Amino acid sequence: MTTKNVHIKIDEMKTNNGLVKNLELSIGKVINENYNEPMGPTPMPSVTALRDWDLKLLNKYKAFYMPDCDSCCLCTFGKCDLTAGRRGACGLNIEAQSSRIVTIACSIGAACHSAHSRHLVHHLIEKYGRRYPLDVGGLNIKVEAPITRLVTGIKPETLGDLDDVLAYVEEQITQVLAAAHTGQEANSTDFSSKSLHVGMCDHIGMEVGDIAQISAFNYPKADPEAPLVKLGIGSVDRTKPVIMCIGHNVVPSIGIIDYAKEQKVDDSIEVVGLCCTAHDITRYYTRARIVGPISWELRFIRAGLADIVVLDEQCVRTDVADEAAKVGSPVIAASEKNCVGFKNRTNDSTDAIVDDLVSGRVAGVLILNPDKVGEVAVRVAMKVAPIRKHKNVLPTVDEVVAFAKTCTLCNQCQRNCPQDYAIPAAMKAAATGDISKLTELYEVCIGCGRCEQVCPQKIVIHSLIIKAGEKAMYSEDNLCRSGRGAVSDVEIRSVGGPIVLGEIPGIIAMVGCSNYPKGGKDVYDIAREFASRRYIVVVSGCSAMAAGSYRNSDGQTLYEEFPGGFEAGGVLNVGSCVANSHIAGAAIKVANIFAKRNLRGNYEEIADYIHNRLGAVGLAWGAYSQKAAAIAAGFWRLGVPVVVGPHGSKYRHALMGRKDNPENWNVIDARTGETVNGGPAPEHLFSVMETKEECIVQMSKLVIRPNDTWKGRAGKLSHYIDLHKRYMGVMPDDIHLFIRTPADIPITMKDEIQKILTERNWKETTIPDPTLLPRMVRKMKE
Amino acid sequence: MSCEPWQCAEIAATKKANPIQKPEIAVAMMQKAARPIIIAGSNLTERFMEGRPAIDFIIELAKASKIPVVATAHMVGEFVKRGYHPAAFMNAMAIGQRVVDPTWMGLDGKGHPDLVIMVGMPYYMQALILSGLKHFAPTLKTMTLDNMYHVHASWSFPNASLEVWATNLKVMTTTFGGN
Numbered sequence: 006m007t008t009k010n011v012h013i014k015i016d017e018m019k020t021n022n023g024l025v026k027n028l029e030l031s032i033g034k035v036i037n038e039n040y041n042e043p044m045g046p047t048p049m050p051s052v053t054a055l056r057d058w059d060l061k062l063l064n065k066y067k068a069f070y071m072p073d074c075d076s077c078c079l080c081t082f083g084k085c086d087l088t089a090g091r092r093g094a095c096g097l098n099i100e101a102q103s104s105r106i107v108t109i110a111c112s113i114g115a116a117c118h119s120a121h122s123r124h125l126v127h128h129l130i131e132k133y134g135r136r137y138p139l140d141v142g143g144l145n146i147k148v149e150a151p152i153t154r155l156v157t158g159i160k161p162e163t164l165g166d167l168d169d170v171l172a173y174v175e176e177q178i179t180q181v182l183a184a185a186h187t188g189q190e191a192n193s194t195d196f197s198s199k200s201l202h203v204g205m206c207d208h209i210g211m212e213v214g215d216i217a218q219i220s221a222f223n224y225p226k227a228d229p230e231a232p233l234v235k236l237g238i239g240s241v242d243r244t245k246p247v248i249m250c251i252g253h254n255v256v257p258s259i260g261i262i263d264y265a266k267e268q269k270v271d272d273s274i275e276v277v278g279l280c281c282t283a284h285d286i287t288r289y290y291t292r293a294r295i296v297g298p299i300s301w302e303l304r305f306i307r308a309g310l311a312d313i314v315v316l317d318e319q320c321v322r323t324d325v326a327d328e329a330a331k332v333g334s335p336v337i338a339a340s341e342k343n344c345v346g347f348k349n350r351t352n353d354s355t356d357a358i359v360d361d362l363v364s365g366r367v368a369g370v371l372i373l374n375p376d377k378v379g380e381v382a383v384r385v386a387m388k389v390a391p392i393r394k395h396k397n398v399l400p401t402v403d404e405v406v407a408f409a410k411t412c413t414l415c416n417q418c419q420r421n422c423p424q425d426y427a428i429p430a431a432m433k434a435a436a437t438g439d440i441s442k443l444t445e446l447y448e449v450c451i452g453c454g455r456c457e458q459v460c461p462q463k464i465v466i467h468s469l470i471i472k473a474g475e476k477a478m479y480s481e482d483n484l485c486r487s488g489r490g491a492v493s494d495v496e497i498r499s500v501g502g503p504i505v506l507g508e509i510p511g512i513i514a515m516v517g518c519s520n521y522p523k524g525g526k527d528v529y530d531i532a533r534e535f536a537s538r539r540y541i542v543v544v545s546g547c548s549a550m551a552a553g554s555y556r557n558s559d560g561q562t563l564y565e566e567f568p569g570g571f572e573a574g575g576v577l578n579v580g581s582c583v584a585n586s587h588i589a590g591a592a593i594k595v596a597n598i599f600a601k602r603n604l605r606g607n608y609e610e611i612a613d614y615i616h617n618r619l620g621a622v623g624l625a626w627g628a629y630s631q632k633a634a635a636i637a638a639g640f641w642r643l644g645v646p647v648v649v650g651p652h653g654s655k656y657r658h659a660l661m662g663r664k665d666n667p668e669n670w671n672v673i674d675a676r677t678g679e680t681v682n683g684g685p686a687p688e689h690l691f692s693v694m695e696t697k698e699e700c701i702v703q704m705s706k707l708v709i710r711p712n713d714t715w716k717g718r719a720g721k722l723s724h725y726i727d728l729h730k731r732y733m734g735v736m737p738d739d740i741h742l743f744i745r746t747p748a749d750i751p752i753t754m755k756d757e758i759q760k761i762l763t764e765r766n767w768k769e770t771t772i773p774d775p776t777l778l779p780r781m782v783r784k785m786k787e
Numbered sequence: 788m789s790c791e792p793w794q795c796a797e798i799a800a801t802k803k804a805n806p807i808q809k810p811e812i813a814v815a816m817m818q819k820a821a822r823p824i825i826i827a828g829s830n831l832t833e834r835f836m837e838g839r840p841a842i843d844f845i846i847e848l849a850k851a852s853k854i855p856v857v858a859t860a861h862m863v864g865e866f867v868k869r870g871y872h873p874a875a876f877m878n879a880m881a882i883g884q885r886v887v888d889p890t891w892m893g894l895d896g897k898g899h900p901d902l903v904i905m906v907g908m909p910y911y912m913q914a915l916i917l918s919g920l921k922h923f924a925p926t927l928k929t930m931t932l933d934n935m936y937h938v939h940a941s942w943s944f945p946n947a948s949l950e951v952w953a954t955n956l957k958v959m960t961t962t963f964g965g966n
Contacts, residue, residue: 069884071915072922075801086801089925099922420795425910459795522909654915659880693880695908696829698861703878734864738876 040160045607048158049173052180052202055642058609059198061777062616062644065669066660066690068197070103073657077102080187095187103657104196105185107634110656111200112182114635115207117319118583119174120342121254122214126167128256128375129221135165139220142227145493151593151604152212152586156205158606164221167213174206174213181206197660204638205608211636212586219490222259224288227493229570229577234287236295236553236562237481238305246390247275247310248382249334251302251325252317253582255285257339257372260379261315262290274386279305280320281546281581287487288580295485297554298519298547300452304471304478306332309397312390313362315382318342319582320518320630326369333393335362335385336369339378347371355380363388399472400465402440408469409435411462418456418466423652424449424522428456428466440473447474449524451627485553486564488545488580492591494598496571500541501599505618507717509573510724511708512541514588515548517625517633520652525551527650527697528626532563532576534701538724539573540708545585547627549578585636589643592621609778616644617672617775620708620721622687624700626650637691646687646707648700653693660691664739672711672775678782681773683711684742698732705729706737711775715748723751741765745772789946793935794910802921804936804943810958813930816942817852820902820928822893825849826882827873828908829860836953844956845906845932846871851965855894857882859908879908883916887923905940906932914939932956 018025047054076084077093085093092098097105129137139161141149148154150161153170161167181203184190190199218224225231241247250258258278265271276293278286279302283295296305299320305311306328314329318340322328326336326345338345350358350370355377361367362385372378400408412432419428426449431442447470456466471478503509513535521527528551536542544552553562567576571591579587596614597604604611615621623640625633628649634656637647641660649656663669664685672683686709694700705725713721722743729737741762744750746769750758761767776782790806792798807813817823831842842865849856855874858866863876874894875882885891886903893900903920905913913931917939920929928941934952937943944955 067884069880069887069919070923071883071919073915073918075918075922087922088802089922417795420793423911425794651909651912654880654912657915659884661881661884663884665885692878693912695860695879695912699829699859699878702861732864733861733876734867735876 040605042603042605044158044605045603045610047608048606050156050608052177052184052199055202055608056198058612059201059642060194062641062690063194063197063660066662068104068193068658068660070100070193070658071654072099072103073655075099097191100193101191101196104193104200105190106657108181108196108200108203109185110631110634111203111207111638112178112185114630114632115178115203115210117632118207118214118635119171119178119210121318122210122217122583123171123175124254125214125217125256126164126171129217130164133164133221135163137164137221139163139166139216140226141216141219141491142493145227145495146491147494148594148597148604150212150216151590151597152208154604155593155606155608155611156209161216164217167217170209170213174210177206178203200638201642204635204640205642207635208586208589208639211583212590214583215490215580215586218255218285222255222289224580225487225489227491228489229568229575231487231489231569231578232291233484233564234291234293234295234487236483236485236550238296238301238308238310239479239482240294241275241277241296241310243310243395245273245275246312246386247277248313248315248386249277249279249296249305249311250282250286250315250317251279252321252340253281253319254317254340255282255289257315257317257375257378258282258286259289260375260377261382262286262293262379264376264379265383268383270383270387274383282317284488284546284549284581284584287485291487295550297550300450300519303328303452303454303467306334307398307468307471308475308478309393309395312386312393313337313382315339315378316343316345319632330368331398333365333389333396335389337378337382338369338371339373339375341373344371345369349373351377355384359384359388363392399468399475402472405440405443405469405472406435406438408464412436412464413462415461417459417461421455421459423451423453423455423520426450435469435473443470443473444477446470447477449521451520481554483554483556484562484564485550486569486578488578488584489569490580490584491587492571492577492594494594497591497594497598500572501595503573504541504595504620505599505712507620507710507713507721510538510540510721511620511622512543513704514543514621514623515552515626516545516585516588516623516636517548517627518629519547519551519627520629520650521551521627522651523697525554528552529555529563530697531624531626531701533557535704536563536567536574536576541571541573542567542576543579543588543591544576545579545588546582552576582632588623589639592619592643592645595619610781612643613776613778613781616777617683618710618712620710620713621645622704622707623647624704625653626700628653641690646689647691648704648707649691649693650700651693651695658691659689659693661689664688664742672773672777673779673782674773675776675781675783676774677784682770683773683775684745685739686711686743702728702732709743711773715746715772718743718745718749719751722749723754726751726754736761741767745770790936791946792914792938793946794914797911797914797938800938803938804940806936807930807942807944810955811962813932813942813944814959814962816928816930817854817902817904822898822900823854823902823904824874824894824900825854825856825904825906826879827856827858827862827906828879828913829862830909831862831907832865834907836949841907842866842869844953844960847965848956848960848963851960851963854904857894879912879916883919886920886927900927902928902930904930904932910935913937
């Protein structure tokens, strides 16, 4: 690919033609054209280059906005009341303002992933050099960076190549964020288009980060049998000093592991992770432990389990330092993005830093050198552990009861609980000595601690819940498959046909955070339902942890019960947040490797293929973050539907099709150029589900695509109808919209469905070769 | 009975719901509407009054008032197994999207609803859908039947105990002529 900043200097050179002295030659960039795939129409697209494609999607899936706030307070003209049609001082209305907030959220998310990747790339180039080769799967992967190739037209081969890719991403994020300034973009749909653009860039940013770290840290490389690693608080050996790493950027944690190995003390300590850092440390070092998602931070610290807390970036509770101080755990802030107010000790001697932290002279330090973080963390943990002796702030059971007796049942805890849990009822029972309701809350609590913040009696409610759930907490000893990274080209070749033809009913990608309405068990249940039905289930991040935290009746976790390959009935953990790129990457590779569509700079065609043919749907059941918004937006632009749990309504909009409007579902038949009805497939691009049951049913419908073969469609409908009957209690009311020919009818349901078709005055249609792009028509209608 | 949002941070509204002080007032407004619909959410089987799930109270009210019900989430099965067939079932956002479309001709194809009555969704989700209706269906009236004040509705009952909630729903049912 390209090489930047070539500088040649020749002091003296004798040639047949003469003598050359003091020749200096500088070249900004050398184009290395060993990537011979033809360039498509939109390499490195600008903010508007794919706008027409966006508008096709956004007209098909109209936004239903749900403003979280009636006013805008982003500039000093405000606050402006935008209620019901009023415009603000800048002229903006509530529709555009709502969409603008989504754009800002997606930009924050994309910036977050991309800045993470930028740090990784800088660090790895410094350590290994620009020419360090990228390798994400050896001979099994030729398409190493499908998103990057698709969007930028660049085929990255070395760490240095990723520089150019990130430069593009950073520029686009800046351009989109600029559009959100007061007095810029005016239109809600154009804001949505910009959200899609920055979401697409987010996917590139994630891909860059993960392929860089897979290559340099030698993570599992597209390995379906990546190791099973320990998961859960109960898996931590509490007799050893415990180093707790929180966040998403693995670099300081690797400093810790390397130092411990060098000093041969790795068997004497426990290195545990929360949030995505947990995934990435186990991809590097299988003896590390995954504790859990962001929700577990307070419970782990308050239970006194951390002898030192190391913070990197993203999803780190901002009160960790205060909480750690209460249990005597020193803190190291290891990221420029999260300095926690600590003094920068990067250039101080290690001995001095260790002494200060062990003695308690300082509660925490900022260290921006990962190797130094490693040494300090290990030495401090080993010295502090025997002093702390698991000091914790959990009350005894008697104290729980005593606290509960002071509760006035004012309901403030429940009214401030994001899940509206019945905390007062649990307190009332606890006051009588029955803590079972508090134990039940432990199972579903997301650990935010908002209940405590409002308690007029100053009851440490969350600590009471942790104490009541202590037994369950220490029994959390499960298994997670270490993040395997990409899906290999070989796997794509094996299943590409069955997926596109509908014989594998679909790909269910479960990603994102832990803001679950009723605990993580829902994630496990959903994943198991689809894996048992031989869908391909892909998981990542906190969802991958929730999926591994429960066991079947034989005592197996999902990762033991189902294979780890990209295959029917497989449950694949791709890894951390940035590994979500491999899910989009797999979809792109189906279009490229199976369908032989050109990849390079050919975004619209590939997205059109995925949207109309590939039965994939994403689920972020507990999505809470701006990063999740950006990830979702990247999938929207690829035409992949995304589902979120009820808290996802706070993303302020849904992108939904109208199955009651037939014209909504027109596609072009690429064989003839005729406009035909492809049916509501997929029905929505971004939808919010209220319950697990509804979610399962909807996802089974959202994998339907216009080009399904009759055999594939019959299989998909069979699952949809069966799940609908089981979870909704009745037959679907829209089955006639998905049957194109009698052959689509599931054979075992023929009589029942035929009756419905007759009642609905159903008429047979053809199975199109569907596209939304006129240029894809092979023979235009005369 | 407080007229602050049940979930305390949901206060970002400049236009707030009028509190319904008596259930008879709610009935009068429902009777005045030409094409009301009730949208019933998933919490109706999780919240109990007088030893019965809230869905039982809503079925009695729907039967007495003859107002068509849209069941959201997976609630259709819960209604059906209690012997009541809702007029429609669909995703909560999907019915919200239809209601803000002025060309939508309602569940029966005969006309757009003029009153949307919501009850029983997760509080924050119902609040956001009501916000969407407030902003983008400005001529529509909305009402909530929960015992939680919903700031974005046109009319909402104030925060109240389960006992008061049960009483309100029963009074409404009997006022409509039910048992």
